[in-house]
Amino acid sequence: MGARLRGFRKDAGFSSGRAFAAATGWQESKVSRIENGRQAASEDDIRTWCEKTHTQNLTADLVATVRHIDELWLEWRRQLAKGAEKRQAKALPLYSRTRVFRIWHPTLIWGTLQTAEYAAETFRQVVDFFEIPDDAEAATAKRLERQKYLTQGDRIFNVLLAEQALYSNFGGSEVMRGQLDRLLAVIGLPRLSLGFVPRSAPLHIWPGNSFSMFDNKIVLVETYSAEFSVTQPREIELYGKAFTSLKRSAVYGKAARDLILKAAHHFEQIPPR
Numbered sequence: 001m002g003a004r005l006r007g008f009r010k011d012a013g014f015s016s017g018r019a020f021a022a023a024t025g026w027q028e029s030k031v032s033r034i035e036n037g038r039q040a041a042s043e044d045d046i047r048t049w050c051e052k053t054h055t056q057n058l059t060a061d062l063v064a065t066v067r068h069i070d071e072l073w074l075e076w077r078r079q080l081a082k083g084a085e086k087r088q089a090k091a092l093p094l095y096s097r098t099r100v101f102r103i104w105h106p107t108l109i110w111g112t113l114q115t116a117e118y119a120a121e122t123f124r125q126v127v128d129f130f131e132i133p134d135d136a137e138a139a140t141a142k143r144l145e146r147q148k149y150l151t152q153g154d155r156i157f158n159v160l161l162a163e164q165a166l167y168s169n170f171g172g173s174e175v176m177r178g179q180l181d182r183l184l185a186v187i188g189l190p191r192l193s194l195g196f197v198p199r200s201a202p203l204h205i206w207p208g209n210s211f212s213m214f215d216n217k218i219v220l221v222e223t224y225s226a227e228f229s230v231t232q233p234r235e236i237e238l239y240g241k242a243f244t245s246l247k248r249s250a251v252y253g254k255a256a257r258d259l260i261l262k263a264a265h266h267f268e269q270i271p272p273r
Contacts (some may be wrong), residue, residue: 001065005049007034011198012053022088023052041066043217051105072080075226076130083135084123088142095149096216101245102213106162107196108170108177112146113159113186113194118179121171150189153241160246162207163199166263174268180264195250196259204244213239 017031024031033039034037041049043063049271050059079087095112103110123136123143149155154204166183169176187194197203211221219230219239230236251259 001035001041001062002035004062005041008049008055009035009115012055014053014085019114021151021207023130024048031046042053043067047231051183064231068229074228076224077132078133079227080126080130083125083133084139085098088139089146091155092142093225094146094218095146098214098217098267101155101157101159102217102240103157103159104212104243104246105160105165105210106207107210108168109157109161109183111143111182112150112157114143115175116140116144117175117181118170121175125170150186150192155191157194158247159188159194160197160243160245161195161252162197163259163263166260167199167266173267176267177264180260180267181199183260184257187260193252194256195247195252196256197246198251198259201249201251203246204248205242207246211239211242216240 009017011018015024015057017035018028020026021028021031030039034041034045041068046062046066047059050056052061052227101272108122111119114122120136126132126139127134127136139170150157166180171177181195186192197207207220209223213219213236216233216236217231219236221228230239
């Protein structure tokens with residue numbers, strides 16, 4: 001943030017922090033602290049900075065960054081230090097207040113559509129990978145609470161999965177068959193639009209990481225090391241554009257059911273663990 005603001009200052013013709021401080025009525029030391037990351041810029045500071053540097057078109061994005069700067073990048077080790085249940089509980093208020101969901105998962109089934117057995121396997125892997133307290137059972141129960149929102153209120157769920165998600169084997173063939181049956185059961189829900197991007201479908205954008213969009217307010221993106229949240233309007237718009245591009249490659253209805261049934265037949269040929 002400080003480096004970006006410094007760039008604005010220089011682009012606006014203020015060659016030194018002293019000159020900019022004179023223009024804003026601030027202490028020169030304040031300008032230096034903000035630019036070098038030793039002091040957090042307030043929302044009012046951002047508005048003043050953008051006004052003086054003629055970058056008012058960026059004010060909304062920068063203010064959104066300031067409001068969420070502590071939450072932009074949350075390491076999983078920090079989030080999961082006491083187990084996975086707390087992180088699952090944290091998601092419930094966000095789901096409760098969201099009206100339009102846009103979800104992209106290229107390799108696994110979205111959590112809200114998971115069976116208990118499939119979810120439990122994913123949490124066992126989380127426990128092993130991050131070496132955290134084993135609360136897989138409690139975390140699974142908390143994740144399953146999200147399923148109530150599929151039928152409550154007027155929420156709209158736009159969910160896209162890559163065909164690979166139907167084959168990523170969590171828990172063995174028996175668990176996978178149960179998970180695929182679950183997808184067949186929910187695909188007809190009135191407020192759920194469930195599509196799949198076939199593995200040979202022409203793509204209009206590279207698949208990238210999984211992401212979850214909650215209205216046009218926040219996007220959550222997961223990596224192996226951390227989860228980061230996107231709140232800047234301009235960046236949220238890009239994720240919306242990416243979702244639209246991915247959707248162009250997707251199939252729905254009977255074609256989607258056929259992909260699920262094909263995957264189910266695949267797991268019928270594999271003996272249980």
